[in-house]
Amino acid sequence: MTDLLTPAEVAARLGTTPGAVVMRLARGTLPGIKVRGRWYVKASDLATFLAREGERVAVATTPVPTRLPTGGGRPGDGFRARAAALEAEARDLRAMADVIERDGGRWSVAS
Numbered sequence: 001m002t003d004l005l006t007p008a009e010v011a012a013r014l015g016t017t018p019g020a021v022v023m024r025l026a027r028g029t030l031p032g033i034k035v036r037g038r039w040y041v042k043a044s045d046l047a048t049f050l051a052r053e054g055e056r057v058a059v060a061t062t063p064v065p066t067r068l069p070t071g072g073g074r075p076g077d078g079f080r081a082r083a084a085a086l087e088a089e090a091r092d093l094r095a096m097a098d099v100i101e102r103d104g105g106r107w108s109v110a111s
Contacts, residue, residue, distance in 0.1 A: 003043040004033075010041050 005013075007021040010030075014021065022039055024030035031045040 004040040005043055005046060007039050007041075010046060013046065 007018040007025070010021045011018045021030065021041075025032040025034075025039045025041070030041065031049060032039050032041040034040075
């Protein structure tokens with residue numbers, strides 16, 4: 001029998017959410033099959049996909065924390081720390097976008 005994985009199982013392997021997996025399946029960026037309205041991914045297809053797209057998938061599916069950190073002292077400290085972390089991440093993403101744009105939209109992942 002074929003080893004079929006649910007979106008939740010795929011999400012656990014990719015470190016993302018089942019919703020993000022379903023979105024990739026619906027877009028066709030992740031190979032899968034739909035049976036009676038439910039998505040499934042063959043384990044062999046996922047292995048092939050990860051071998052081909054692994055590094056890009058890891059970057060694109062970095063999990064987002066479901067709970068914000070709590071502050072150690074004053075109210076709002078945790079939110080300020082999270083906001084600072086998000087601002088730093090946004091700066092990094094803008095820098096990566098600038099590099100990709102300068103390269104004419106072409107980019108690759110070093111192996």
